[in-house]
Amino acid sequence: MEDRVSEPSLVLVFSGKRKSGKDYVTELIQQRLGPDVCCILRLSGPLKEQYAQEHGLDLDQLMGPGPYKEQYRADMIHWGESRRRQDPGFFCRLASRGACQPVWLVSDARRLSDLQWFQAEFPQQTQSVRVQSSEKTRSQRGWSFTAGVDDAESECGLDNGVEFDWIVINEADAPSLDEQLRPILQLTEEAASTSSVNQS
Numbered sequence: 055m056e057d058r059v060s061e062p063s064l065v066l067v068f069s070g071k072r073k074s075g076k077d078y079v080t081e082l083i084q085q086r087l088g089p090d091v092c093c094i095l096r097l098s099g100p101l102k103e104q105y106a107q108e109h110g111l112d113l114d115q116l117m118g119p120g121p122y123k124e125q126y127r128a129d130m131i132h133w134g135e136s137r138r139r140q141d142p143g144f145f146c147r148l149a150s151r152g153a154c155q156p157v158w159l160v161s162d163a164r165r166l167s168d169l170q171w172f173q174a175e176f177p178q179q180t181q182s183v184r185v186q187s188s189e190k191t192r193s194q195r196g197w198s199f200t201a202g203v204d205d206a207e208s209e210c211g212l213d214n215g216v217e218f219d220w221i222v223i224n225e226a227d228a229p230s231l232d233e234q235l236r237p238i239l240q241l242t243e244e245a246a247s248t249s250s251v252n253q254s
């Protein structure tokens with residue numbers, strides 16, 4: 055691992071099915087904490103940048119929540135997995151390079167190797183968060199089952215073998231996200247204050 059200017063005080067590694075609300079929840083947390091304290095790391099970011107460049111695609115749309123990216127998802131998965139087979143931490147390193155805020159929100163872990171990379175690099179700081187929504191709710195947000203995607207590692211790689219530190223139920227009939235996120239926000243605020251004490 056290249057020498058870091060600063061280590062994070064807390065790394066929250068989020069995972070969840072497509073349209074479960076990973077981006078929505080991490081953006082909510084960043085809104086509460088501010089971008090100086092908290093950064094969102096998207097493992098899919100460097101992958102989409104490279105894929106868009108190689109295929110002449112619209113990166114903004116690939117990074118967005120709309121249907122555009124779904125046309126290319128299966129091929130992007132295969133492209134990304136070929137890189138991960140050579141180097142499981144490839145996208146983790148790219149996505150976290152230059153991050154200097156005390157709190158990192160990794161918004162889109164999909165494989166055990168994603169989670170294990172952060173656990174290995176930051177064993178004291180890393181915690182896992184699972185965002186959960188029903189298939190009915192996910193469908194209302196634009197999801198539909200796609201063979202080769204929703205039954206593949208990209209969507210199922212963290213379904214078993216992980217005891218998540220936090221579970222966020224992103225459903226209208228669940229407690230509000232503010233209520234569910236309160237202990238996580240407390241954790242982030244403690245991490246941020248610890249970081250500022252260490253730097254002073």
Ligand SMILES: Nc1ncnc2c1ncn2[C@@H]1O[C@H](COP(=O)(O)OP(=O)(O)OP(=O)(O)O)[C@@H](O)[C@H]1O
Pocket residue numbers: 070071072073074075076077078079119195224225231
């Ligand atoms: N609690 C919520 N209230 C209102 N809208 C929500 C909520 N959760 C998610 N959404 C909306 O549902 C859509 C999917 O959410 P989001 O993009 O965060 O899912 P995701 O898990 O990041 O999906 P993907 O894996 O496809 O990137 C977005 O348009 C988002 O704004």
Ligand SMILES: C[C@@](O)(CCOP(=O)(O)O)CC(=O)O
Pocket residue numbers: 072097098101116117118123127130131134162164208209
């Ligand atoms: C190709 C891939 O990175 C697409 C992720 O897009 P999104 O996070 O669902 O917007 C998923 C994967 O890496 O398996």
